Amino acid sequence: MADDTRKTDDVTRREFFTKLGLGSLSIAAVGTAAFSYQYLEPNVLYEPSPVVNEGKPDRYPLDSVTLDVNSGIYIIHSQEGYFSLSAVCTHLGCLTAWKPELGIIACPCHGSKFAVSEQGKVKPGDKIEGPAPRPLPWKRIWLNDDGDLLVDRSTDVPPLAPDSFVRV
Amino acid sequence: MAKTGITKTIGQHFDDLRQTRVWRSIFRSGAGSSTLKRALAIQQNVFLHLFSTKVRTRMLSFSATWYLGTLTLGTFLILVATGIPLMFYYHPSVPQAYADTKDLQFVVSSGLFLRNLHRWSAHAMVFLVFAHMFKVFYRGAYRTPREFNWVIGVVLLLITLLLSYTGYLLPWDQLAYWAITVGSNIASAVPFVGDKIHFLLLGGNAVNANALLRFYVLHCMILPLTAMIFVAIHFWRIRKDGGLYAHSSEPAVVQAQAAEVQIPTPRRGGETRVIPADAKEAQ
Numbered sequence: 329m330a331d332d333t334r335k336t337d338d339v340t341r342r343e344f345f346t347k348l349g350l351g352s353l354s355i356a357a358v359g360t361a362a363f364s365y366q367y368l369e370p371n372v373l374y375e376p377s378p379v380v381n382e383g384k385p386d387r388y389p390l391d392s393v394t395l396d397v398n399s400g401i402y403i404i405h406s407q408e409g410y411f412s413l414s415a416v417c418t419h420l421g422c423l424t425a426w427k428p429e430l431g432i433i434a435c436p437c438h439g440s441k442f443a444v445s446e447q448g449k450v451k452p453g454d455k456i457e458g459p460a461p462r463p464l465p466w467k468r469i470w471l472n473d474d475g476d477l478l479v480d481r482s483t484d485v486p487p488l489a490p491d492s493f494v495r496v
Numbered sequence: 497m498a499k500t501g502i503t504k505t506i507g508q509h510f511d512d513l514r515q516t517r518v519w520r521s522i523f524r525s526g527a528g529s530s531t532l533k534r535a536l537a538i539q540q541n542v543f544l545h546l547f548s549t550k551v552r553t554r555m556l557s558f559s560a561t562w563y564l565g566t567l568t569l570g571t572f573l574i575l576v577a578t579g580i581p582l583m584f585y586y587h588p589s590v591p592q593a594y595a596d597t598k599d600l601q602f603v604v605s606s607g608l609f610l611r612n613l614h615r616w617s618a619h620a621m622v623f624l625v626f627a628h629m630f631k632v633f634y635r636g637a638y639r640t641p642r643e644f645n646w647v648i649g650v651v652l653l654l655i656t657l658l659l660s661y662t663g664y665l666l667p668w669d670q671l672a673y674w675a676i677t678v679g680s681n682i683a684s685a686v687p688f689v690g691d692k693i694h695f696l697l698l699g700g701n702a703v704n705a706n707a708l709l710r711f712y713v714l715h716c717m718i719l720p721l722t723a724m725i726f727v728a729i730h731f732w733r734i735r736k737d738g739g740l741y742a743h744s745s746e747p748a749v750v751q752a753q754a755a756e757v758q759i760p761t762p763r764r765g766g767e768t769r770v771i772p773a774d775a776k777e778a779q
Contacts, residue, residue: 368696368699369695369696370699370700370706373700373701373706374705375700375701375702375704419681420677420678420681420682421677421678421680421681422674422677422678437674437678
């Protein structure tokens with residue numbers, strides 16, 4: 329009698345439990361995927377601090393470019409003051425080098441060249457030639473209470489802005 | 497009769513061995529050279545059953561395939577056989593990895609041999625995979641019904657390149673460090689998710705201890721196991737798709753032969769043309 333009164337779009341007990349089971353498994357599968365993704369992303373990194381101490385300003389003579397190989401940054405002492413450029417090429421991440429005889433920064437991997445001084449429209453860090461898609465970014469630089477130059481490698485600052493220089 | 501026991505040839509001794517209960521318990525098909533027995537020997541062996549029980553003799557000649565697929569498998573087996581002993585001496589940690597690589601080179605007995613064999617086989621495998629691909633392409637062996645096996649082959653090509661790439665970091669020298677720096681930065685050029693891929697691949701923002709460990713696990717576990725699964729499918733599909741590709745037994749060719757018409761070998765990109773028998777008579 330019950331069967332006769334059942335509407336066609338009614339769900340049987342078996343169908344209900346099948347859907348419940350498959351639904352639960354789907355949710356569990358999505359959850360597993362999400363947790364697996366989270367697991368693969370480290371929450372704590374034991375990488376070197378982005379802030380590096382570059383010592384006393386008088387280590388850097390006027391009009392000098394100094395590469396800190398371990399930190400991957402340049403400390404440049406120009407007429408306007410001290411500023412810092414990333415030494416990591418914006419093309420594919422190679423460490424660039426300062427070429428004093430040419431007065432430019434050059435990347436050994438794929439030949440990108442960057443300016444270090446202002447010449448017309450060219451700002452320090454700008455690409456002169458090569459495949460690099462962006463200029464070398466300027467890094468935040470300041471003096472701490474001990475009078476040491478500190479550079480924050482994780483913070484880019486606008487080129488030539490007054491705050492992007494340290495004046496001693 | 498006693499004399500025959502002494503003068504038995506090695507072959508006869510082997511035949512006796514094959515009749516023993518122990519042998520029969522291991523090899524279910526048993527001795528015998530009938531077509532059935534020989535087919536069973538292939539079909540009932542866990543390693544061989546992926547392959548066809550019968551192969552056209554012509555397809556076993558060097559000119560048919562240049563043995564490129566088999567040679568690729570050969571280099572893969574050498575890489576597994578040399579890679580596992582290398583793992584006994586290698587710690588995937590900074591800076592131990594570089595020291596261990598140098599130890600393998602200069603201190604460990606036969607370490608130099610194993611490492612060089614691993615390295616040269618890796619280079620050979622990349623070369624052979626490409627050669628195999630070109631041979632299959634120019635013979636037209638990728639066409640129906642073998643399209644899917646071609647796709648499996650492309651997956652295997654990618655796995656081979658990834659194995660080569662992940663293995664490159666493990667010596668942890670300057671070459672490895674900068675190659676992986678450049679390579680992983682290429683991954684970050686992917687639109688939208690590039691930086692995420694870069695971070696997940698390296699397990700950090702730079703090529704570091706985490707990256708070394710991840711590349712080690714990929715190189716020694718995940719990629720080889722994936723490769724083995726796809727190699728198994730690749731071989732199995734050869735049988736399922738009608739054995740090694742032979743132009744003369746393609747349906748179009750067989751049809752044409754039945755109609756006694758010679759059709760030219762297919763040119764690049766072209767479909768095999770079947771000329772009906774009456775068309776020939778008309779000429």
